[in-house]
Amino acid sequence: xxxxxxxxxGFARIMGFLGARPLxxxxxxxxxxxxxxxxxxxxxxxxxxxxxxxxxxxxxAMLAACQTLTMLTGGIDLSAGTxxxxxxxxxxxxTPQIGVPxxxxxALTAAVVIGxxxxxxxxICRVHPLIMTLGTALIGSGCLLVYQRFVIATGTKIPDFLxxxxxxxxxxxxxxxxxxLPFAALVIWAQKRTGFGRLLYAIGAxxxxxxxxxxxxxxxxxxxxxxxxxxxxxxxxxxLGVVKTxxxxxxxxxxxxxxxxxxxxxxxxxxGRGGYGGTIIGALILTVLTTMLTLMQIPEGGRRILFGAxxxxxxxxxxxxxxxx
Amino acid sequence: xxxxxxAWTLGLAVLLVLLLLATRIIQPxxxxxxxxxxxxxxxxxxxxxxxxTVVVIAGGIDLSIAAxxxVASVTGATLMQGAGDGQAALAVVLVxxxxxxxxxxxxxxxVLTRVPDIVATLAMLYVWQGVALLILNAPGGGAAEWLRGLxxxxxxxxxxxxxxxxxxxxxxxxLALVVGLIWLPIRRSRLGLMIYAVGSDPxxxxxxxxxxxxxxxAAYAVCGLFAALGGLSVTLSTGIGEPIPGPYLLAxxxxxxLGGVALGGGRGAILGPILAVFVLRLVRxxxxxxxxDPNMTAIIEGTIMVAVVMFxxxxxxxxxxx
Numbered sequence: 236x237x238x239x240x241x242x243x244x245g246f247a248r249i250m251g252f253l254g255a256r257p258l259x260x261x262x263x264x265x266x267x268x269x270x271x272x273x274x275x276x277x278x279x280x281x282x283x284x285x286x287x288x289x290x291x292x293x294x295x296a297m298l299a300a301c302q303t304l305t306m307l308t309g310g311i312d313l314s315a316g317t318x319x320x321x322x323x324x325x326x327x328x329x330t331p332q333i334g335v336p337x338x339x340x341x342a343l344t345a346a347v348v349i350g351x352x353x354x355x356x357x358x359i360c361r362v363h364p365l366i367m368t369l370g371t372a373l374i375g376s377g378c379l380l381v382y383q384r385f386v387i388a389t390g391t392k393i394p395d396f397l398x399x400x401x402x403x404x405x406x407x408x409x410x411x412x413x414x415x416l417p418f419a420a421l422v423i424w425a426q427k428r429t430g431f432g433r434l435l436y437a438i439g440a441x442x443x444x445x446x447x448x449x450x451x452x453x454x455x456x457x458x459x460x461x462x463x464x465x466x467x468x469x470x471x472x473x474x475l476g477v478v479k480t481x482x483x484x485x486x487x488x489x490x491x492x493x494x495x496x497x498x499x500x501x502x503x504x505x506x507g508r509g510g511y512g513g514t515i516i517g518a519l520i521l522t523v524l525t526t527m528l529t530l531m532q533i534p535e536g537g538r539r540i541l542f543g544a545x546x547x548x549x550x551x552x553x554x555x556x557x558x559x560x
Numbered sequence: 561x562x563x564x565x566x567a568w569t570l571g572l573a574v575l576l577v578l579l580l581l582a583t584r585i586i587q588p589x590x591x592x593x594x595x596x597x598x599x600x601x602x603x604x605x606x607x608x609x610x611x612x613t614v615v616v617i618a619g620g621i622d623l624s625i626a627a628x629x630x631v632a633s634v635t636g637a638t639l640m641q642g643a644g645d646g647q648a649a650l651a652v653v654l655v656x657x658x659x660x661x662x663x664x665x666x667x668x669x670x671v672l673t674r675v676p677d678i679v680a681t682l683a684m685l686y687v688w689q690g691v692a693l694l695i696l697n698a699p700g701g702g703a704a705e706w707l708r709g710l711x712x713x714x715x716x717x718x719x720x721x722x723x724x725x726x727x728x729x730x731x732x733x734x735l736a737l738v739v740g741l742i743w744l745p746i747r748r749s750r751l752g753l754m755i756y757a758v759g760s761d762p763x764x765x766x767x768x769x770x771x772x773x774x775x776x777x778a779a780y781a782v783c784g785l786f787a788a789l790g791g792l793s794v795t796l797s798t799g800i801g802e803p804i805p806g807p808y809l810l811a812x813x814x815x816x817x818l819g820g821v822a823l824g825g826g827r828g829a830i831l832g833p834i835l836a837v838f839v840l841r842l843v844r845x846x847x848x849x850x851x852x853d854p855n856m857t858a859i860i861e862g863t864i865m866v867a868v869v870m871f872x873x874x875x876x877x878x879x880x881x882x
Contacts (some may be wrong), residue, residue: 377858536693543686
């Protein structure tokens with residue numbers, strides 16, 4: 236970046252301007268994608284479509300909060316999709332038997348237990364987060380399969396307010412925003428303004444330095460992974476309302492995209508850089524991208540190729556743009 | 561440095577023998593056919609694990625391995641369908657070259673774009689999945705009979721009494737040959753040393769004159785080669801090409817970790833992970849023989865994996881403090 240500044244000062248100034256405001260290029264990209272969509276199919280971008288896009292993006296953005304927060308410390312949480320699925324499935328199957336509040340309590344407890352186990356492995360036993368969360372995802376989905384055999388006859392019921400939250404609309408906008416806006420505000424406030432949030436950045440930037448400055452790294456990590464489990468459980472409840480059919484693989488297809496969303500949003504997978512604001516825009520970008528690829532009449536295979544290629548290109552460009560050293 | 565590594569591998573080997581004995585006790589009829597079935601079921605897993613091991617030693621990770629195996633599987637099945645014997649051999653060579661190519665693309669993209677390995681291969685996972693679907697939209701194609709004969713049944717050598725060699729599954733020999741022929745020469749050469757050096761500390765390797773980027777591309781290319789072999793073995797054992805990636809990604813990462821290869825890179829050998837594959841497959845088979853609910857199998861497998869890595873982590877922590 237510095238080498239180029241002599242040849243093209245204007246260009247370098249633009250790059251510097253964008254680099255200092257990491258959210259701006261993402262917003263521009265989002266606008267560009269929406270524009271391309273409108274050109275591809277004039278008239279598609281209307282109030283209804285925007286509401287739909289937001290509705291689809293909300294669960295993705297919430298699950299990506301798990302990835303963003305853990306990635307800030309240099310970790311990852313691949314069990315988030317499983318925890319969300321478990322929470323959703325348990326809620327749907329227990330509601331007819333023990334009522335809504337108890338079912339949701341059990342469901343969220345299950346998701347938090349997964350997080351606590353993750354935290355124990357990562358913080359106390361120093362297992363690599365990737366391995367630890369993959370392992371708990373495996374165990375969790377096995378437990379879900381066994382659990383399903385006990386409740387197979389009882390039938391399922393989805394609490395009404397979850398359906399309202401997942402599919403209802405208020406003034407054209409999805410009701411999911413009633414949950415998501417406070418949630419996002421809380422996460423952004425926590426990461427920027429609280430001690431816990433700063434400790435996440437500190438550990439991600441340099442764990443040894445953080446430990447030497449008196450941070451009890453294991454406590455932070457344990458709390459973080461438990462929190463991640465809780466967020467995943469909450470996402471599962473919301474997603475249940477969106478999809479309205481509980482299944483054993485409900486939120487699993489969101490697992491890898493949630494990582495992609497956090498990465499597109501500018502959070503470094505090595506820790507210490509990024510934030511939840513970018514992740515939210517990343518979720519919108521991914522949603523618009525999926526719509527665009529669905530609109531283009533190309534076979535499923537071609538769509539996946541484009542999806543992968545675009546994730547890679549966006550990440551690479553964004554890295555170039557924001558890394559100034 | 562070498563001794564704890566060897567102890568870990570030895571422990572895995574002992575565990576494997578104990579599990580084989582246990583299988584014999586559970587199922588007194590367990591014999592040649594059982595061993596053959598085990599080796600054949602483990603073959604794609606073992607090849608995927610071998611590929612993953614090389615990349616992990618070089619300090620990376622390849623999330624796209626199962627998708628690359630799917631591409632190799634459908635390419636092989638499409639080329640071999642209705643082809644003669646000679647053409648089938650040519651198809652195998654082509655698929656292997658394709659594997660090297662796919663791996664090299666992965667590696668080159670990681671080096672050129674400087675996107676972290678895990679993110680770049682996550683994106684490539686979608687790309688290779690798409691390629692596999694474009695080649696073959698549904699399971700289909702075929703496999704040459706003589707190639708299938710290479711991995712089915714026991715070994716029969718001319719001039720040697722049948723009882724001496726009959727109990728060795730061909731697929732096990734194929735696995736040993738392939739891994740031995742590909743990895744051992746690399747391990748002994750400069751490239752092997754460079755792969756370990758890059759995985760251990762890229763900066764130190766760079767300052768010692770190792771071409772870090774090229775070495776990483778080479779490691780991913782080797783991984784692609786193993787993935788192509790794994791995909792071919794899927795096609796050969798089922799007789800058709802399968803465009804949907806199998807469960808090889810999670811299984812190979814699990815086996816690599818159980819096999820004593822550090823995820824940070826630079827340490828480990830290929831034998832441990834392959835032994836770990838057989839241990840995991842055998843546990844699964846024993847549980848099926850014991851008529852345990854197949855769903856419990858996933859829980860037990862996951863618990864074993866998590867328990868072992870936790871135990872390993874605590875051990876490593878102790879070692880550092882001492």
